[in-house]
Amino acid sequence: MDENKFRRRFWMKVIVVGLLAGLIGGGISITIGNVWTRHEQNTVTKVPSGSTKPGGASVQGNKAQLKNPSTQAYNSVKDSVVSVINKQRVQNSGNSVFDMFGGDAPSNSNSGKLQTASEGSGVIYKKHNGIAYVVTNNHVVSGSNALEVILSNGKKVSAGLVGTDSTTDLAVLKISAKNVNTVARFGNSNDIAAGQDVLAIGSPMGSEYANTVTKGIISAKKRTLKVSTNDDDSSNGNSGSSTTTNVIQTDAAINSGNSGGPLINMAGQVIGINSMKLSSNGEGSSVEGMGFSIPSNEVVRIINQLVAHGKVVRPTLGVSMINLSNVTSDSQKNVLKLPSSVNTGVVLMKVKSGSDADNAGLKKYDVITKLGNSKVQGTGDLKTALYKYKVGDSVKVTYYRSGTQHVTTVKLSQTASSKVENDN
Known part of the structure; x- marks a missing residue:
């Protein structure tokens, strides 16, 4: 074989071997890469084996x-905290068989059955x-x-109404003391502080x-709210009136049904009776954490x-009145002859x-601006200030007549319950 032919065959073998080696090497590297990827996936998703304790969780002592x-x-x-059940009679609809055939119903058919109308809370004191x-x-x-009344042990007992007061939104019930072992104690609501x-x-x-309990703080020791009552209000000629009341504000959760339950301090003393909450503002925006309690x-x-x-016996002045703010500026100046500095108060109309x-x-036409030490900006303020006094007390009244300020002393001898006509 000549030398040139031998060399060509030798290099052909070298090239073939190199190509095979490259293909094999590439194939190995690809295979190894795929195996590595699958290994990573299996490492992540595969459940570890070897545990001999199912679940493996345990409960430790509460620290x-x-x-x-x-x-x-x-x-x-x-x-001492109870549930109060308000039962009311449900009147028949009138679509009874007696009506259908034109007959008269039995005399007791309109009495209606007693059904639960609402539920609230209360506290035995x-x-x-x-x-x-x-x-x-x-x-x-x-x-x-x-x-x-449903006692804390679940026992249900009948309750009698001792008395109510719409002005302060309070009522007292009485029940048998047979199953009552605990009574609540009142603390001084003047000795509280915001943040408590x-x-x-x-x-x-x-x-x-x-017996749901919620925790919070006193958000404000004293808030003044205007509330409506069922009393006659001669200031506007309509049944129902409003007065201002001082309440404790708290962020402890108070919901429907909490009304009448106690607000207590950390000594277990009742410092307020939960009465209301603010759920939205005047624009309809939702409000959270604004509850109010009547101070103890x-x-x-x-x-x-x-x-x-x-009942609650309150004094009365025996007058009809309107807010000065409802009087036109011309009348304030020309009829009442008030100085420009006086723009709030109540005007006696009778x-x-x-x-x-x-x-x-x-x-008539006197403008009261102060009762005792309390400023009077409207009829609600005057009632609130007046109700702080008892029948038999004397109170100074500051008022304007024909533009001149005067002070007189009123002896509170008459009661609101004895009034002959709408008065304040």
Whole structure:
């Protein structure tokens, strides 16, 4: 074989071997890459093996402090908190078989069955001579034909109405003290502070959630709210009136059904009776964490009168009045002759003959701007200030007549319950 032919064959073998080696190498590298990818996927998704304990979770001892001030306060009061059931008669619809055939229904057919109309809360605060007394809200018991109380142990008992007061939205019930072992104690609502921890206890959304406790703080020690009452208001000639009331603001959750339940401090003392919440503002925006409670000092003052008299006895001036803000600026200047600096107060439109206001020398068109130490900007302010006094007290009244300021003393001898016509 000549030398050139041998060389060509040799290099051909070298080239073939190189190509095969390259293909094999490339194939190996691709295979290794695929294997590595699959290995990573299997590492991530594959459930580890070898565990001999199914689940593997366990419960450890609770390291949280169970007997903290909140639980101790709640436990000291919870058995005195009750649910209040308002039962009302449901009148027949009139589509009975007697109506269909033109007959007369039996005399008792319109009595209706008693059904639960609403549910609220209350708190037992006193036991005496076999009777236990419960304080709740007036709006919880309003319109009732019968009342029931569900004790903390679930026992249901009948309740009697001792008295109500729409002005402060308070009511007192009485039940048998046979199954009552715990009564709540009132703390001084003047001795509270914003930021102080408080608990609200009651039956939000009804007795199904009885003795629910929520925690919060006192958001404000004193808020002044305007509330409506069922009293006659001669200032506008309509039935129903409004007055301002001082309340405690809290962010402890208060919902429908909590009304009448206690707001307590960390010593387990009742410092307020939960009455209302603000759920939206005037523009309809939702509001959270704004509940209000009637201060305990006011509660005690009212419920003592309800137990003693069945009602709250309040003084009356014996006048009809309107807000000065409802009088035109021309009339304020030309008729009432008020100085420009006086733009708030109440205008007396009628003074009843022989009334306390009449005896003190007050007359029609007098403008009252102050009662005692309280400024009077409207009829609600005057009522609020007046209701702080008792029958028999004397109070100074600051007023304007024909542009001149005067001060007189009114002896509060008459009561609102004895009024002959709409007055204040």
